Amino acid sequence: MNERIRADFPILKDIIYMDSAATSLTPEPVLEAVLSYYREYNANVGRGVHRLSQVVSQKYKDAHRKVAGFIGANEGEVIFTKNTTEAINMVAYGLNWAKGDEIVTTLLEHHSNFLPWLRLKEKGVHLKIVKPNKAGLFELSDFEPAMSDRTRLVAVTQVSNVLGTISPIKEISAICKEKGGEDSLFLVDGAQSAPHIPVDVGELGCDFIAFSGHKMLGPTGTGVLWVKNPNELEPTLFGGGMIESVSKDDYTLAGGYERFEAGTPHIAGGIGLGRAVDYLKEVGTGEIRDYEERLAKKLLEGLQSIEKVQVYGSTNLSERIGVISFTMTGLHPHEIALMLDEASDILVRSGHHCCMPLMDYLGLKDGTVRASVYLYNTEGEVDTFLETVERIAKVV
């Protein structure tokens, strides 16, 4: 599948891109979809009767439908946001919190699924933090004591953006519903999972899932919040396009996703995201998962065999994706990243990966180097990467 796919990413001709966990590359069909909006039917959505307005409204709605289909949801439940961070904040701001409410989250979380909850301490909300083991895996029994009848929300990432490990979401959801009471809600941070493994909201048993369009071949400035019951979440922004009617004294909100998308949205981006999920579906999410597993295996085995290199996270391929963190004795992660770029045009991420609490827990004050692969990477690129890391290790 790879040669055909690589032709859609001309940017790859000069670089080896292994930073997809930060943002993915954008294939030509997505760029075409974005450009065709500006070139062929540039108009605002839902606001006019003229022909372009009708066409763009239909395409923008189709994009929601496509994304909904991608995660096994219904169209009206999928809200377009600018990224995962905004999506999670919409939940943090859109629920009514009472003093004494409890939120259960974990030490594995990206700051975007941590700070919005930490901030709620000001409102008297208690935060309970479940720790994974050092390999990034959870004992399910650790969640049970964290939950009580005061648990209002459980917020857990499906895949760690540092360690690549997959959390047992279905099982945590069951505990949430059993121990946390019927009213407790379950939010999944799907930023690293939706692009790489098949996600079905019905199977996960969650109430919210947030993910980023730009990490799954979509344009930057696109993200998604799926809400099981849109009527139970308050919108955070008010204004144009999100109402059914307005009078001098009152207003009635529109139904479905529209109530959460006040103002002119990122129309071209949304349409591009719709094309991106079509692209992923055409390749096949199962095929992508299998392919990345092969790359991850090669990466893991290769890195583990290099002296001075320490690899973090579980090495069991069934419980991780192709996001691999490592360090090297004697070099700062930023130095390694710069050397990879200089020596072999390999682009990786280095630092704390917006996970400072996790870095503290793992005792990694300088963070890690993170190589993350996607459907457009090749085994040849992995070979080049491993050879370069080995060369770097020898000169330390």
Place this chain on the structure above:
Amino acid sequence: MLKEFKCLKFREDTFVEAKHKVIKEEPLSISINGRHYVTAMISPHMMKEFVMGHLFAEGIIKSIDEIESLQLEDNTANVIITHPLKVLAARKIIVSGCGTGSSFLGESKLPKIRSSVKIEMGDIIAGVKSILHSQVHDITGGVHLVGLFDKSNRKYVQICIAEDIGRHNALDKVIGYGLIRDIQFEQTFVASTGRISSEMALKCSVANIPLLASRGATTSLAVELAEKTGLCIIGFVRGEKMNVYTNAERISDGC
């Protein structure tokens, strides 16, 4: 499909207040690429099939892959097709070619049915008979039925039946049904309860359906058109009898 109304029934020299269920008729406005294309009066059932079948039978799309998006909401169908200019082209061919006089102005553009299928008389008789049983028709007395028949193990079986206030609409619906399921029309036939007009004949010809049979009559223009497209038109299929007007070679068993 049904809506109940009060009515006065005249029985034995006097009016009696009663209720009667009538067949629903609703407008469906179809927009293509943001522009109004047509408003059809139809029975609100199999709407998606209707829109797809209609666009195909009117020559606006050659396959459903050309439909990029179809959204049905209330009484509107918004369609985005990949070749918007085809709307203009299709109108020109069909309107000027087939509805405006005794000769076909656009004759060179008429479709030619590509099919070598031979259908047995028994299958045709059974097909026309099978579409007569309709609960909606029994209640309302006001519905047309069109059935699509496909070959399965050398016998023809009904794969779809559509009810509508209009014969053309019902035909569009079964064509849409076939398109969605990728039915090979060249080996199918259609049975209808209503008159076979030129429009019915043209729709079948465009869809490459080789045979159209009805319990009812046909028209001069339909017969003339069918002679040119290769469609076999059969009228008055009642009991064991039928009138074959065109292309009898599509029937096996000596007709």
